[in-house]
Amino acid sequence: MDLAEHQTVVDEAADDEITVSDDAVTYWMRSEQGTEDNCPQFEDFTSNGLGAVIAEEQVFDIASGEVKSTGEKRCSATQ
Numbered sequence: 001m002d003l004a005e006h007q008t009v010v011d012e013a014a015d016d017e018i019t020v021s022d023d024a025v026t027y028w029m030r031s032e033q034g035t036e037d038n039c040p041q042f043e044d045f046t047s048n049g050l051g052a053v054i055a056e057e058q059v060f061d062i063a064s065g066e067v068k069s070t071g072e073k074r075c076s077a078t079q
Contacts, residue, residue: 010067015055015076023062028055028074039075051078
């Protein structure tokens with residue numbers, strides 16, 4: 001949220017892992033459902049009663065207000 005303008009800057013579903021530095025915020029945006037085809041851990045997750053989601057690493061540049069993807073993807077467990 002832009003505190004001066006009282007406006008939301010980024011509103012995306014993200015995993016819990018968020019890294020904040022002086023000039024950027026890095027997070028994993030949930031982009032698609034995990035399946036046997038795109039998630040190596042899918043069977044492990046689902047056999048333990050969990051779901052799976054594919055997340056893409058994003059970097060929010062504080063100065064420019066832009067969000068860019070790093071191209072990195074991972075599969076995460078969901079409840």
